[in-house]
Structures are given as C-alpha cells and as structure tokens.
Amino acid sequence: MKSSFSVLALAGVAAAQVPAWGQCGGAGFTGPTVCVAGNTCIAVNDWYSQCQVGGGNIAVPSTTSAPGSVPTGNSTGSPGAFRFLGRVNPATKELTWPGTGVSFTFTGSWASIELTSVTGTNSVDLVIDGGEPTVISNVEGTSISTPAGLSDGTHVVVLRKRSESLYGTIVIGDVTTDGTIGEDVAPTRRIEIIGDSISVGYGLDGTNPCTNSAAVENNPKTYGALAAEELGADYSVVAWSGKGLIRNIGDDDAVIMPILYTRYGANDADDSYTFPAESAPDAIVINLGTNDFNYLNTRDPVDATAFTAGMVGFVQSIQTHYPDANYFLMTSPMLSDNYPTAEDAQHTTLSNAVKAAITELGGKVQLVDWPTQGADVGCDYHPNAATNAAEATILAAAIKAALECLKEENDLTPCQPVNDGQSSGLRREPTSLMQELLPLPPPYPEHARFALRSITLRETWAPASYTKPIVTTVATSLTMQSLCTSYGGADRIPRFFESYGEVVVCGSHAVALRHGPERN
Structure with a gap:
C-alpha cells in the first residue's frame, strides 16, 4: 500500500512571518505560513508543520506531543549522514543518472531530505523499510519527508530517481530527523549497468501506444535493478535514451555512450569520473546496440564488424579501471530477426557481433541474450515491467553463477566457464x-x-x-x-x-x- 508523503515548497512573501520552530501549517491551520529568513516550513505530520532553521539543516525539537501543539524537548538529528546510490558526484550532490538517490537509517518518527535544487521534471520512488514505493511523479519544493504516522523506531529510507537526466535533475542537501541518524551499511556486492533507453526504464509504466515522460519512466523496475535486488547488490545505472555504442539513434550526432560513461554526473564534463576504488563493481552489464542497429531505412545498416571493434575497445577501456569485474554483454529485446525485414536479422546480427567481441576479449566476459520481446511493451514498444522482470531472472542467474560459482558438496567437477552461461561452481x-x-x-x-x-x-x-x-x-x-x-x-x-x-x-x-x- 502506498503511503502519503510531503513535498514542501517555499511559501510566497506575506505580511506575517513565523519565527523559528513556530507552526507554519497543518490540517485546519489558518495562521501565517511564511517562515522568517533562514527557515523553511517542514511538515512533521498531517496536522503540524514547523519552521526549521536552515530548512532542516540542524537538530529539530521532538514531535512527540499532541498534533497541533508546540513540540517540546530536544533531539540529536545528524545532518548529512546518508549514502548516495548510483553514480553521484559528491561535489555537486546532483542526482542525474537514472536510479541515483540516497539511503539512510534513522531512529525516530520522521525524517526529511532537503532538496537544494530541482530542475526540469523528475519522478522518484520513496521506499520506507523495504515496503511498496511511494511514487512522486513530479518532484517540486524544497524537501521530501517520510510519510505521516510513521511509528517511533528504527527505519530505513531509500529515495531513488525513476527518470533519466534529460528530463531533469535533483540536488540533495541534508537529511534531518526528530531522532538520530544511524549508520547505513552498503551491500558488499555492486553491479553497474550501462545502456540506453531500455536500461533507463523508458516508458516502462506506460501502455502502448503512449508518450514517454518522466512520470512513466521507472528505473527501479528495470531488468538491471531487479537483478541487483535479487542478488542483494547495490546497483548503479549509467544510461541515456537514444544513445549507442558507435552511433546514436536516427540523426542524433551528439556524444555516444562510451563518452558519456566517462562523466561523473550526466551533465558533468567528459572524463570527469574518477572511478573510485570503493565503488568498483563486481559485475558490469552492457546493454547497447538497439540504437546502433535501428535504422528503419533512414540510414545504412550499422557495420557489424565496426560494432564488434567498438565493443572490444569500450570493454577494454573499462577494464583498465575494473580489471577484476565480470562483464555481461547483452542483446536487445527490441531487435527482431523479422523486422524491418527477415534479411536484416538484427537480433542475430547483434548477437553474433557481441559473440565476436567476447571471443576477442576472452576472460571474464559473457553473453546474456535477451530474446525478442512479445506483446508486453510500454511506450514506443519499449519493454514493460513484465518483460523486464523476465529478463532480470536470466541476468541474475548469470551473475550469480559468475560471482558465486556454487556447487554441491563433494562435486569435484570444475566450475563451468562463464562464457557458456551455465551455472555450477x-x-x-x-x-x-x-x-x-x-x-x-x-x-x-x-x-x-x-x-x-x-x-x-x-x-x-x-x-x-x-x-x-x-x-x-x-x-x-x-x-x-x-x-x-x-x-x-x-x-x-x-x-x-x-x-x-x-x-x-x-x-x-x-x-x-x-x-x-x-x-x-
């Protein structure tokens, strides 16, 4: 069940202003709603909103008193004690790539995430204690708070961006609570997904025919995110709709994905990513080729040999930073051997080009096939939730086999090579x-x-x-x-x-x- 949430905006200038820690809103409240300079009106629950110094940047009073009354007592909220999810530049704290966000643990009855800047249109998931996400389809205002009526106790909060960078970005400020911020422990496994609109979650929540938007993109339900969830792993997505390995879709002559991959934030400069050792992934999934092979008689078909060379070069460039990672190169569910014509055999051609790259690369690189999709599609024929979920199971099994290589006790047969896609260990x-x-x-x-x-x-x-x-x-x-x-x-x-x-x-x-x- 989805819970209610609070997205708080700065009120306009009014004659009367509320002092620090004063009430500025709530059900039935008719008083002034504008806080004095340096304060922001924060919703504590459905009945009580409060002016907090710095927009929630310091410890705030306890809210254990009756709704509508002035809170008493003190707390020890710790601003800034959160963990970034995905590839987020710590210098800017800007959520750009799909799936980026924050995670933190707190003990108390409410917490608030400050938003210092929101540009464009962004959709996010707010998840409390691993429950069903609260979907905020268009983030506005200066903060996002936990749902009203949350029990006083220890809670885990996860905020993840559903939409991609071309629609908008969010800059994160501090996290505050009426209680204390605890340590948020990251999973030991890390998975990185590199791709295009499929990996973004383009149109995933839509029903074709429909127009894509930030509201119907849903990165947390993509195959990569679901596979990571099944494996109990952290995941990072570096993906951009319309981008390709050696050429983009249609007449898009802007930068291709291997160049975008070198950016920290999606809008940062090329080569700005520092590849920090603590973020080194155990598995890297590359799902590129849909836009390279998509031509629909508007341009010449892609040169499969050039695509193979591009894949080899791209993987080798990543291997200079992550030599110990396992690599999983995927085919596309949006390519068919019957469309535009049977002679094109785009799915098979892409598969063979990827296989050729794997042969040249050797080592810990394998193919993960994504069969041509059926009727389960979202906007513009992109895979919907069901199609993503089906492939997530396949991908998770391949990653699990490579990372764990488990087998029955007393079974002395060697571990199968990762390249054959079989599971033993x-x-x-x-x-x-x-x-x-x-x-x-x-x-x-x-x-x-x-x-x-x-x-x-x-x-x-x-x-x-x-x-x-x-x-x-x-x-x-x-x-x-x-x-x-x-x-x-x-x-x-x-x-x-x-x-x-x-x-x-x-x-x-x-x-x-x-x-x-x-x-x-």
Missing part, C-alpha cells in the same frame, strides 16, 4: 600466497607448467572437498584461452590433474592449485 577460498610467476616443475604436463592468475588478489576458488591451505600463482606467459585450447579445444574444461596434485579450471575462474591439496 567452486567454493571461495582465501589464498595464503601470491607470486608473479612460478614455473611448475616436472612431471606437470607441458600446458600446465605455469599457473594462471586467480580471480582476485585476495581469494581464489577451490573444490569444497579440499581442506589444505592453497597457494595460488600468477602467470603472464599463458592466457586462459591458450591453456584451455591446448587441452582439448577452446570450449573444453580441463579435468583435475590428480596424479600431479594440480587442479586447473578454464573460463573466467581459471585457477591453479600448486600444493596438491588433499581430499577429505
């Missing part, structure tokens, strides 16, 4: 030693003379039945692909070299266990 194990390069002495097979790099410098993967400490080595002379190719073909998974005390696993979780761990 090995357990995570801390490593006791890392070396740059260590030749493995005879009688190891020729193609296993050097160990491969592990998934990170902190941990590797091992069958659940191994109990001894593991020493992992790093090779620079052999790639994962060359090792796998030399042992029965590029798509084959090496067996356990039991007689040599060596375990080698092909695919993104390539591992060598040098010290012959014993079995239970």
Whole structure:
C-alpha cells in the first residue's frame, strides 16, 4: 500500500512571518505560513508543520506531543549522514543518472531530505523499510519527508530517481530527523549497468501506444535493478535514451555512450569520473546496440564488424579501471530477426557481433541474450515491467553463477566457464600466497607448467572437498584461452590433474592449485 508523503515548497512573501520552530501549517491551520529568513516550513505530520532553521539543516525539537501543539524537548538529528546510490558526484550532490538517490537509517518518527535544487521534471520512488514505493511523479519544493504516522523506531529510507537526466535533475542537501541518524551499511556486492533507453526504464509504466515522460519512466523496475535486488547488490545505472555504442539513434550526432560513461554526473564534463576504488563493481552489464542497429531505412545498416571493434575497445577501456569485474554483454529485446525485414536479422546480427567481441576479449566476459520481446511493451514498444522482470531472472542467474560459482558438496567437477552461461561452481577460498610467476616443475604436463592468475588478489576458488591451505600463482606467459585450447579445444574444461596434485579450471575462474591439496 502506498503511503502519503510531503513535498514542501517555499511559501510566497506575506505580511506575517513565523519565527523559528513556530507552526507554519497543518490540517485546519489558518495562521501565517511564511517562515522568517533562514527557515523553511517542514511538515512533521498531517496536522503540524514547523519552521526549521536552515530548512532542516540542524537538530529539530521532538514531535512527540499532541498534533497541533508546540513540540517540546530536544533531539540529536545528524545532518548529512546518508549514502548516495548510483553514480553521484559528491561535489555537486546532483542526482542525474537514472536510479541515483540516497539511503539512510534513522531512529525516530520522521525524517526529511532537503532538496537544494530541482530542475526540469523528475519522478522518484520513496521506499520506507523495504515496503511498496511511494511514487512522486513530479518532484517540486524544497524537501521530501517520510510519510505521516510513521511509528517511533528504527527505519530505513531509500529515495531513488525513476527518470533519466534529460528530463531533469535533483540536488540533495541534508537529511534531518526528530531522532538520530544511524549508520547505513552498503551491500558488499555492486553491479553497474550501462545502456540506453531500455536500461533507463523508458516508458516502462506506460501502455502502448503512449508518450514517454518522466512520470512513466521507472528505473527501479528495470531488468538491471531487479537483478541487483535479487542478488542483494547495490546497483548503479549509467544510461541515456537514444544513445549507442558507435552511433546514436536516427540523426542524433551528439556524444555516444562510451563518452558519456566517462562523466561523473550526466551533465558533468567528459572524463570527469574518477572511478573510485570503493565503488568498483563486481559485475558490469552492457546493454547497447538497439540504437546502433535501428535504422528503419533512414540510414545504412550499422557495420557489424565496426560494432564488434567498438565493443572490444569500450570493454577494454573499462577494464583498465575494473580489471577484476565480470562483464555481461547483452542483446536487445527490441531487435527482431523479422523486422524491418527477415534479411536484416538484427537480433542475430547483434548477437553474433557481441559473440565476436567476447571471443576477442576472452576472460571474464559473457553473453546474456535477451530474446525478442512479445506483446508486453510500454511506450514506443519499449519493454514493460513484465518483460523486464523476465529478463532480470536470466541476468541474475548469470551473475550469480559468475560471482558465486556454487556447487554441491563433494562435486569435484570444475566450475563451468562463464562464457557458456551455465551455472555450477567452486567454493571461495582465501589464498595464503601470491607470486608473479612460478614455473611448475616436472612431471606437470607441458600446458600446465605455469599457473594462471586467480580471480582476485585476495581469494581464489577451490573444490569444497579440499581442506589444505592453497597457494595460488600468477602467470603472464599463458592466457586462459591458450591453456584451455591446448587441452582439448577452446570450449573444453580441463579435468583435475590428480596424479600431479594440480587442479586447473578454464573460463573466467581459471585457477591453479600448486600444493596438491588433499581430499577429505
């Protein structure tokens, strides 16, 4: 059930002004509603609004007294104790990209998020304690407050932008409460989604035929956001409608997505993003190609070879910042093998171009196919909530297989390569030693003379039945692909070299266990 909410605007100039901490509104209130300079009228509940110094920038009195009366007592509200969601430039505090927002925990009966600037039209979701979102389809005013009648206790508040940057932006100020702000702990997993209107949530809440707007965009219900939710992960979306990998839709000759990706905020300068280590994603999802391949006889079809080269270059540029991430390259549900004509086979052509890029990239990169959509569409034939939810399950399974690589205890078969999209795995194990390069002495097979790099410098993967400490080595002379190719073909998974005390696993979780761990 959706709850009521308060969006508070500055009142116009009036003859009488309300002093700090005085009542300025509420049900049945007929007095002055304009606060003295330096104060803002904040709704505490349906019956009582109060002038707060600095628009809610300092601790405010307790509101435990009866509605309509002047509150008494003191609180210890802590302004600014919140966590940004998504890619938000801390210097500007501007919510630009879809899905950006804030999250915080507080103990009390109400909290308020200050909005220092609102430009254009923005829609947001306000979620309290993981419940159903309150949808604010057009944000206005100077703050957003928690619903009236909230119980006095500990609550988690999440505000996320539903709409994209081309419609508008929001600048966040401080967060205040009648109680105390607590620590907001971020999930350990992080997922980044890079894309176009599909990843934005363009027209997701609409019913075709309809016109897209900020009100019908719904980023928190897109496939990427839902997959992250299923995996208990934080997510960040860097997406812009109409943008492509090597060319945009129609006659849009403005910057393409790989350039926009280098921006901190969507409206910041190119190359302004600093790629902070604490924001490094575990999984990066790239869903581009819909606008590159969309031509509808108004321009020449895209060169698939050029698209492949563009994808390789884009992924490699991201890998310089996030070398340990798993990459998931998606096809488009809006491309069909029957439209504009069967000869175009756009969905298959895009899929083959992505597969070619994956072959060239190697390592922790895989294809996630999004089949051509059916009748479940929103505005301008974009995928609606049902279509997004169906693909979210597929994407979440692929990410889960790559990040967890889980399998049944005593199952000694190696983890499947990520590139085949299948799910099986090995357990995570801390490593006791890392070396740059260590030749493995005879009688190891020729193609296993050097160990491969592990998934990170902190941990590797091992069958659940191994109990001894593991020493992992790093090779620079052999790639994962060359090792796998030399042992029965590029798509084959090496067996356990039991007689040599060596375990080698092909695919993104390539591992060598040098010290012959014993079995239970």
